[in-house]
Structure formats: C-alpha cells, structure tokens
Amino acid sequence: MTRRILGDQPTSGADALDPLLTVVELAKILGTSERHVRRLVAERRLPFIKVGHFIRFSRRDISEWLTSVTIIGWDKKYGC
Template sequence: MAATSRRASGRLLTVDEAADRLNTSVRYPRRLIEERRITFVKLGRHVRIPETALDEFIASGVVEPVTLRMRRAA
C-alpha cells in the first residue's frame, strides 16, 4: 500500500519566523499547528512551517472587495 505524502517544498520557517511574517505573537502559529489548521513538518522535536503553506494560509484569508452599484432614485 503506497502512502500519499505531501512534500514541503521551499524554505522551512521556524515558529518565530512564521509569527514575524504574520505580525503576531508566537502563540498564534503554535495554535494553528495544534489545531492542525496549517501544514507543518516535524524534525525531531522541532516544528517547521513550509513557506508555501504559510503563503496559502494567508491567501485563504483574503477577502475581495464588493462593488455595489448605486441605484438612481426614481
């Protein structure tokens, strides 16, 4: 049986680097990891977040603006 694995490509960020990039405290990326809301890599007892996973997480929170058309008063 072949196991499907996701490969972390690109740079691996520490939790501190991810927090700096998100402009938050270290608690927020740690919570994302604990709740399994972001992809992470375990290297022994260390945890790293792929830069691409962090980019995807940020992109998933982007909200596009809504353009409203003004109606003329009748």
C-alpha cells in the first residue's frame, strides 16, 4: 500500500475522496430547505460527517441513502 499525502492526485478512481457537500448544496440537490436537511441530521435520519463544527455529506453516502428510502409501488390512494 502506498502512502499519499492529502491533496495528491489519486492513482485510481477508487482512491479518490468524494468532494463533500454542504447543507446548502444538499438542500438544493434534494429540492428542500436547509432547515429540513438540518432536521434530518438532528434526527440521525441522514448520513453525515462532522468536520470540526461543520456538517458535510458524502455524495456516495447520500446516493445510497436515497436508494434505501426510495418507495416503489406506492399505493395511489396516498396521492402518488
């Protein structure tokens, strides 16, 4: 295993770190408010990373989370 200094270019896609999303960026992606994103974090319903006192989100974690909460075959009586 080779050591890399943070900031070096990765040798393969698997070694690359995902750019982390902010609350504002994630809210825009999800089409929701920043307040709603913060509520999901407070309720531990959304995967997040703490960087000091900042909250950040991995694109890969969010993608997996979206897959896990996607509802398929929702009954029409519920309006979908």
